[in-house]
Amino acid sequence: MTDLWLISVPLDKTSLNSVEQLKRTIAKTSRATCCKFSIPDLKVGILDSLLTMSDDLSKLDILTESVIKKTCQCMREVMEHSTDKVLENALANGDHGVPQTAVLSPLKAYLKSLRVDLMSYVTKFQWDKAKYPTALPLSSLADIINKEVSQVETELKCRAATYNSVKTSLQSLERKLEGSLQTRSLNDIVRREDLVVSEYLTTLLVVVPRGSYLQWERTYESLSQFVVPRSSRKLHDDGEGGVFSVTLFKRAVSEFKARAQESKFTVREYRFDQEEEKHQERKQLSVHKKEQCGIFLRWLKVNFRELFTAWIHLKALRVFVESVLRYGLPINYQALLLLTDSKRSKKLKGELASLFMHLDPTATSSKTDVNCDIPGLCQQEYFSYICFDINTSMLEIS
Helix, strand or coil, rough: CCEEEEEEEECEEEHHHHHHHHHHHHHHHCCCCEEECCCCCCCCCHHHHHHHHHHHHHHHHHHHHHHHHHHHHHHHHHHCCCCCCCCCCCCCCCCCCCCCCCCCCCHHHHHHHHHHHHHHHHCCCCCCCCCCCCCCCCCHHHHHHHHHHHHHHHHHHHHHHHHHHHHHHHHHHHHHHHHHCCCCCCCCCHHHHHCCCCCCCEEEEEEEEHHHHHHHHHHHHCCCCCCCCCCCEEECCCCCCEEEEEEEEEEHHHHHHHHHHHHCCEEECCCHHHHHHHHHHHHHHHHHHHHHHHHHHHHHHHHHHHHHHHHHHHHHHHEEEEHHHHHHCCEEEEEEEEEHHHHHHHHHHHHHHHHHHHHHCCCCCCCCCCCCCCCCCCCCCCCCEEEEEEHHHHHCCC
């Protein structure tokens, strides 16, 4: 699992030396990858607005990550049920085909390609000035992201409900058609020639428990005096029991059903036209589900990309605001992106704490500032440098 950290340090001489030392250490140990993260000059505003903005951005970050996780989870669920073998790639900046992968499942191949692309997007991040104009106040930029995220969240709930309704209806019908002998479809068991239907006679289908076959053979003729002798035939047999046919006069059907029930034999209602209607309904629902699956999946892929790019811009906003609050004006800081393996992250954090201890000698890599009451300056973990985590665990291939 890869950890992504977006950090910020001031451009004083000591910090620049620490950054160079960090790069040398990384190059020597191959413990991580480090690259610059470009953030444009944004409108600062007044200090009070920055403090409020920091708090608002923190809440928006939590919301955005939550919606991204929900979107990714829906993609996983839908793609697990998708019959498509060729899956288009979801890219942060454009669509390209996914190479056919014999080893990975379509879902895993998709997630692998998606993860690689999004990692590339983050490491080569360029601020989208058309979508998020840098001339706007920070609050307006946050509003654009908030509106985008909220709109996707609302539509996600609606589309997921529509898709799940179709899926649930199909599953419910399939359970009825493929369940136990008491409820399942008998179309693949019964043939028209198995049934005797005339002006006076009819054929009933009876479900007999496996341990009661002998009892059925001995007693079925006595369940009514109007049963045709030796008319019973076993049509199907499985671990649960068997389906037997029996022919009798129509006027004795009610009596036969009642007495069969007393003997724990179940008479199944069966008509070819009704069974055919159920199969047609299942076929239509299956087609409808496939259509909904394709529509929903395409929407999820597009909006996942949009959410992710908005989220990275939001992270950039947070770095900018926190850097101004922490390091002051004029703006003079450097944002860096660190990629490391989770197993090596603890050691790397220790090195970072040591390299940038001069920024705040009281800070430690594990310190939690529980008494801080200034919005934006309080993080779950407080470091001498600014650090934001970019959680990509939802893209991990299990």
